Amino acid sequence: xxxxxxxxxxxxxxxxxxxxxxxxxxxxxxxxxxxxxxxxxxxxxxxxxxxxxxxxxxxxxxxxxxxxxxxxxxxxxxxxxxxxxxxxxxxxxxxxxxxxxxxxxxxxxxxxxxxxxxxxxxxxxxxxxxxxxxxxxxxxxxxxxxxxxxxxxxxxxxxxxxxxxxxxxxxxxxxxxxxxxxxxxxxxxxxxxxxxxxxxxxxxxxxxxxxxxxxxxxxxxxxxxxxxxxxxxxxxxxxxxxxxxxxxxxxxxxxxxxxxxxxxxxxxxxxxxxxxxxxxxxxxxxxxxxxxxxxxxxxxxxxxxxxxxxxxxxxxxxxxxxxxxxxxxxxxxxxxxxxxxxxxxxxxxxxxxxxxxxxxxxxxxxxxxxxxxxxxxxxxxxxxxxxxxxxxxxxxxxxxxxxxxxxxxxxxxxxxxxxxxxxxxxxxxxxxxxxxxxxxxxxxxxxxxxxxxxxxxxxxxxxxxxxxxxxxxxxxxxxxxxxxxxxxxxxxxxxxxxxxxxxxxxxxxxxxxxxxxxxxxxxxxxxxxxxxxxxxxxxxxxxxxxxxxxxxxxxxxxxxxxxxxxxxxxxxxxxxxxxxxxxxxxxxxxxxxxxxxxxxxxxxxxxxxxxxxxxxxxxxxxxxxxxxxxxxxxxxxxxxxxxxxxxxxxxxxxxxxxxxxxxxxxxxxxxxxxxxxxxxxxxxxxxxxxxxxxxxxxxxxxxxxxxxxxxxxxxxxxxxxxxxxxxxxxxxxxxxxxxxxxxxxxxxxxxxxxxxxxxxxxxxxxxxxxxxxxxxxxxxxxxxxxxxxxxxxxxxxxxx
Numbered sequence: 001x002x003x004x005x006x007x008x009x010x011x012x013x014x015x016x017x018x019x020x021x022x023x024x025x026x027x028x029x030x031x032x033x034x035x036x037x038x039x040x041x042x043x044x045x046x047x048x049x050x051x052x053x054x055x056x057x058x059x060x061x062x063x064x065x066x067x068x069x070x071x072x073x074x075x076x077x078x079x080x081x082x083x084x085x086x087x088x089x090x091x092x093x094x095x096x097x098x099x100x101x102x103x104x105x106x107x108x109x110x111x112x113x114x115x116x117x118x119x120x121x122x123x124x125x126x127x128x129x130x131x132x133x134x135x136x137x138x139x140x141x142x143x144x145x146x147x148x149x150x151x152x153x154x155x156x157x158x159x160x161x162x163x164x165x166x167x168x169x170x171x172x173x174x175x176x177x178x179x180x181x182x183x184x185x186x187x188x189x190x191x192x193x194x195x196x197x198x199x200x201x202x203x204x205x206x207x208x209x210x211x212x213x214x215x216x217x218x219x220x221x222x223x224x225x226x227x228x229x230x231x232x233x234x235x236x237x238x239x240x241x242x243x244x245x246x247x248x249x250x251x252x253x254x255x256x257x258x259x260x261x262x263x264x265x266x267x268x269x270x271x272x273x274x275x276x277x278x279x280x281x282x283x284x285x286x287x288x289x290x291x292x293x294x295x296x297x298x299x300x301x302x303x304x305x306x307x308x309x310x311x312x313x314x315x316x317x318x319x320x321x322x323x324x325x326x327x328x329x330x331x332x333x334x335x336x337x338x339x340x341x342x343x344x345x346x347x348x349x350x351x352x353x354x355x356x357x358x359x360x361x362x363x364x365x366x367x368x369x370x371x372x373x374x375x376x377x378x379x380x381x382x383x384x385x386x387x388x389x390x391x392x393x394x395x396x397x398x399x400x401x402x403x404x405x406x407x408x409x410x411x412x413x414x415x416x417x418x419x420x421x422x423x424x425x426x427x428x429x430x431x432x433x434x435x436x437x438x439x440x441x442x443x444x445x446x447x448x449x450x451x452x453x454x455x456x457x458x459x460x461x462x463x464x465x466x467x468x469x470x471x472x473x474x475x476x477x478x479x480x481x482x483x484x485x486x487x488x489x490x491x492x493x494x495x496x497x498x499x500x501x502x503x504x505x506x507x508x509x510x511x512x513x514x515x516x517x518x519x520x521x522x523x524x525x526x527x528x529x530x531x532x533x534x535x536x537x538x539x540x541x542x543x544x545x546x547x548x549x550x551x552x553x554x555x556x557x558x559x560x561x562x563x564x565x566x567x568x569x570x571x572x573x574x575x576x577x578x579x580x581x582x583x584x585x586x587x588x589x590x591x592x593x594x595x596x597x598x599x600x601x602x603x604x605x606x607x608x609x610x611x612x613x614x615x616x617x618x619x620x621x622x623x624x625x626x627x628x629x630x631x632x633x634x635x636x637x638x639x640x641x642x643x644x645x646x647x648x649x650x651x652x653x654x655x656x657x658x659x660x661x662x663x664x665x666x667x668x669x670x671x672x673x674x675x676x677x678x679x680x681x682x683x684x685x686x687x688x689x690x691x692x693x694x695x696x697x698x699x700x701x702x703x704x705x706x707x708x709x710x711x712x713x714x715x716x717x718x719x720x721x722x723x724x725x726x727x728x729x730x731x732x733x734x735x736x737x738x739x740x741x742x743x744x745x746x747x748x749x750x751x752x753x754x755x756x757x758x759x760x761x762x763x764x765x766x767x768x769x770x771x772x773x774x775x776x777x778x779x780x781x782x783x784x785x786x787x788x789x790x791x792x793x794x795x796x797x798x799x800x
Contacts, residue, residue, distance in 0.1 A: 008176055041098075049067065050066070052086050059111075077118050101124055122135050174260055200389055215393070215394040226383060229247040236254065255371065286318050299345070334371050494684075503566065546679050553566060595607060613678040613680050629730065634648050642664045718760050742769045
């Protein structure tokens with residue numbers, strides 16, 4: 001929220017400087033995000049008088065002016081403004097000045113052969129308004145030669161961040177109240193104007209939606225003149241980032257920005273019948289002031305007459321009843337709307353407005369009459385007219401919260417001792433009422449104060465957080481015990497291991513577009529769809545980490561990356577049947593692009609394949625302590641993966657620890673990614689916990705004897721997975737106490753001539769590690785026979 005120093009001082013009697021106010025705002029919880037001094041932009045511009053004006057010798061629409069700058073001889077300026085004339089006073093930009101509107105630096109130059117020593121400026125060029133029809137005309141008593149910034153009274157502009165729990169500070173007056181309570185001045189009382197009606201209100205006003213609009217107040221003012229708003233109001237609106245439109249519109253905007261109270265004004269001639277706050281009918285439409293048409297539903301509150309909707313209640317007015325320059329009679333509306341309903345409506349329609357921001361955070365329900373009287377007073381003063389009686393339909397919440405408070409809580413909860421008298425003074429300055437027995441009545445506008453702890457917050461922030469002493473925490477002497485859980489330790493270990501393997505960590509959104517989430521929901525149950533998403537593109541909780549990593553890979557590939565190795569550790573969110581659901585700690589990996597860069601040494605660049613995914617899965621599972629040697633490679637990786645190029649790693653037929661492989665072309669097409677891309681998903685909650693002894697360090701003693709290798713070639717059924725054969729071979733010598741098969745690996749696959757149809761040849765290298773003495777020939781022969789027998793149980797036979 002922006003406001004000028006001049007506007008703040010209109011409500012706050014203070015001698016504090018801009019720097020002091022900025023520091024105090026930060027101290028009391030109103031963060032100053034920016035501080036702008038318009039005088040800096042107006043440097044080099046000064047009040048000047050046009051002495052003579054004559055035609056340009058070589059241009060019909062230009063004039064040559066002689067301008068008095070107040071210093072030395074007059075200067076010559078070429079000007080194209082139609083209102084430039086001798087005797088007028090305006091604003092001259094001298095050589096070296098920078099035009100705020102476009103950043104152009106002025107300098108002496110020749111225009112159509114005539115020297116020009118600066119520029120006479122318009123309102124738009126100095127960013128003081130939208131008028132560009134002519135140059136600025138100043139009053140006759142404007143002092144020639146004075147800096148225009150000084151003459152104009154350019155005031156520094158604060159840009160503050162108001163947290164959602166402080167809607168009472170969504171107006172300049174609320175900020176002034178907090179500063180006054182903090183001792184930086186005196187809050188000026190509001191004018192207690194009451195305008196009695198001189199005739200009955202000619203319009204029926206009512207609320208038919210007590211839930212969405214509990215209170216709807218209004219009155220008619222007839223005989224108004226809607227011209228431009230006065231200069232002081234325009235400058236305050238401009239400082240807040242608002243564009244002045246007309247007096248009637250500017251007055252409503254002024255009330256909103258000054259007091260945090262949105263209001264609306266309708267052209268009475270464009271209304272028909274009663275004006276009612278009601279629920280919209282399904283499919284009803286309204287053309288809003290932003291010139292867009294919105295389709296409504298019965299969950300939304302609207303302001304309507306007999307002809308239809310004129311206003312999306314609390315969010316934006318309609319085009320059909322807006323005031324114009326020809327408006328003579330108006331209906332004023334000031335209402336209290338249900339904050340939750342305003343928020344839901346705004347999100348459904350995708351409408352973010354200043355009014356919505358204030359209403360959904362909660363405006364002051366006690367300031368309906370005060371706001372209407374203030375609005376009436378400004379309109380009568382600036383636009384003239386005659387006001388009717390006030391019509392009050394419904395009533396706003398009026399029961400204040402009363403909280404039992406103990407002043408000792410400031411020390412116990414806030415960490416600072418504040419005298420009881422000072423606490424009473426602070427609370428009174430913030431409009432809290434404190435009884436003798438410390439029953440605190442909360443102002444209706446302070447929706448954020450719900451308990452005694454909130455009152456402590458008010459006392460401490462105004463007293464000064466700088467008075468809170470730093471106190472060391474008490475603790476036991478000695479080395480602190482580990483605080484990480486086994487799951488956290490596992491995630492940290494895997495994070496280091498993945499990074500050590502050359503993978504780059506990515507952190508992606510936990511939310512996905514529903515279409516992307518649906519693609520990965522197959523096999524994971526249903527989706528969790530958020531009722532209140534941050535955007536429509538982030539509406540579904542992710543059922544897998546792969547889609548987020550895949551989107552990250554696409555962004556990088558689109559920007560020219562040739563090889564991507566991404567991983568992420570996070571939660572996937574599953575929704576099963578019967579409402580059963582849960583979070584799964586998961587590690588996801590995506591490998592895309594080239595596995596090795598092209599070059600004379602590497603030869604032709606190769607892409608990642610399913611075996612690379614498998615290698616990553618096994619390596620990370622081994623780091624996690626999974627019994628990799630006992631894992632089964634089985635189908636069932638899911639529709640997202642390519643059949644025949646993917647699998648699962650299981651500990652038993654039903655316990656899936658991971659899935660890996662090449663992603664299906666349909667998956668890549670859904671994400672608009674050029675393949676191939678391989679992925680891994682490891683389910684951390686499925687990995688069996690290791691016993692404490694497994695983490696103990698053991699002394700490494702290399703074998704004293706050399707290992708022995710033996711090669712076997714087996715004819716096996718074509719459909720037999722190679723992993724099944726390896727597992728059988730590794731377990732072949734269990735009943736031989738001296739057998740020690742430490743490794744087995746496939747080093748060749750052959751099918752074709754010499755191999756019977758329906759079979760394939762798998763060549764296995766088996767590593768035997770002798771213990772205390774070398775193997776004898778008969779011992780190696782016995783082990784070999786066990787290996788051949790194990791393969792035979794799977795339908796394999798030793799190839800001749």
